[in-house]
Amino acid sequence: MEETRQAARQRRRRRRLMVGGATGLVVTGLLACLVMAMQPDRKEDAGRAAATAVANSQASRTPASPGKKKSPTPSPSEVSASPSAGAKNKKKKPKASPSPSPSSAAPRKAPAAAPSGGRIRPGSTYQGVATVYKAGVGDGACSYGPSADMMIAAMNTTDYETSKACGAYVLVRAENGASVTVRITNECPLPCAPGQLDLSEQAFAKLAPVSTGRISISWSLLSPDTAGTISIRYKNGSSPYWCGIQAIGHRNPLARLEVRAGGGWRQLTRTDYNYFLSPDGSGCGGAIRITDIYGERLTINGIAVRPDAVQPAGVQFARH
Known part of the structure; x- marks a missing residue:
């Protein structure tokens, strides 16, 4: 009797195992089918995602309207020049304009002096x-x-x-x-x-x-062929402390009159009454140097301070 019961229990265990195994096989098969069914959908979703990304990228680069072209964004090398290049640009000077041709030049210039x-x-x-x-x-x-x-x-x-x-x-x-x-x-x-x-x-x-x-x-x-030489005259009131000097009989107009003073030549100021003044007396009675408008210089020595006396200098400017 006991053996009969054990055999029955074993048969029931085997049936449960067989049913469980069959059920496991069925579940495993269903899961495999589900996995295979889902794979095409994943590829399609991936393709859709890629297409969407491309479309969004193209939309973000829509060209501007005609007449308002956007300048391309410069690369970093284009945005900032190197310091050395900037320094060179600053040192560059504009080229001087060419000198006018003789036909468009100003009227003929006189000699340099x-x-x-x-x-x-x-x-x-x-x-x-x-x-x-x-x-x-x-x-x-x-x-x-x-x-x-x-x-x-x-x-x-x-x-x-x-x-x-x-x-x-x-x-x-x-x-x-x-x-x-x-x-x-x-x-x-x-x-x-x-x-x-x-x-x-x-x-x-x-x-x-x-x-x-x-x-x-x-x-x-x-510049005529005149006779005679230049003379020097000191103005009335001249002394070693103040003097006015005048040149007379010069062939060419005078450009300047200088006196020897302080180890060099001092140019005197010309007045509208044609005397050259030394307000502090420097150079009065000393060497005199006169220059004409052609640049010739003549040095005159030995002229004393004798007011209103015309004293021959013995020199004359060249003829031009």
Whole structure:
């Protein structure tokens, strides 16, 4: 009886094991089917995800509207130049503009030394008018005193230029072809215009009847073949403590007058009455150096401080 019960229990255990094994096989098969069924969906989802990413990337790079092109973002090397390159750029200087051709250049320049002599330049011709005045004994603003030669003229204030024109020889030409050479000894004040010369009656008569009173002229600077040498005169009141010095009879206009002082040359200031002043007396009675508008220098020694005395210097500028 007992054996029968044990055999029955064993049979029931085997059935449970067989059922459990079958059930396990069924479950395993179902799981495998589910896994295989799900794999295509995963590939499709992955493909969709990739397509979505590409689409989103293309949408983010939509081109701007025409006429408003966006500049591409520069790379770091384009944004910041190296310090050495920046330094080179700062050191670069703009190229100078080319010099004008001779046809477009300014009017012909006078010699290098001429500008220090004033407005009247060698080699230039000036246009203006000639008027006439009674010159008397020939004295004038240049303080030369009476003149033995009355071929003289007064220069307009602009070209007189604080007595820089004093002593200049000028060739004057009229429209009728007549000409005369005059020496500047005086100043013609306003309303005398630039280019205007006020001639002595004697000089005007060489060009036209004095009664005409006013004619058109052209004139230019001369370096004439004059006789004689330069003289020096100290102004009244001159002493070793203050002096005024004047040069007389120079062939060419003066550019400067200097005196020897302090171991060198000191340039004196020119007045409108044609004296060069030394306010503190330095150089008075010593060596004098004069320079003409062509740059020639002459040194004069042995001129004592003798007020209002004309003292020959024994020298003369070269002719040009």
